[in-house]
Amino acid sequence: MDLDPSLKFCSFCGDEGRADPPLFGGLGAFICGTCVADFGAALSGDRELRSPPWERMSDPELLGHLWSIQQSAFQAEEFLVEWVDLARSRKLSWTSIGQALGIPRREAQERFSTGAR
Known part of the structure; x- marks a missing residue:
């Protein structure tokens, strides 16, 4: 199986994979270290979850x-x-x-x- 992070994308934010912050793989999905930290902070109560990003996007975004x-x-x-x-x-x-x-x-x-x- 191909484990090269540079050929993968974060399934949450869309960022391209790289060694730092790392990508973590699951069953067909990957999450970057930045998203892990953001979701971890929200889950621990250190930060509130914001509304889904698409609700704040312009049409071009x-x-x-x-x-x-x-x-x-x-x-x-x-x-x-x-x-x-x-x-x-x-x-x-x-x-x-x-x-x-x-x-x-x-x-x-x-x-x-x-x-x-």
Whole structure:
């Protein structure tokens, strides 16, 4: 799996990944150290959570974030492909992968087999 942070994006603020502050990965999502600190301060009561940022954005700012959202979606899709590859490397069947994804075996195989990409 690709763990290079420079090729990833924070799924919360859209910043590009770098070593400092680090990106922390989850199941298809990443969060940067700055967002972790901000959310940590809000959760500990040191700072109030503000309204969602899109409520304060102008139309051009909102449009400017569409690219980041698209990149986050691509990133999640790439992560899913890597996990399916991992499942296949463990000899898990297309049937079990399809069941886990809620899709038919054939659809899983067509979507994720190496020849289909």
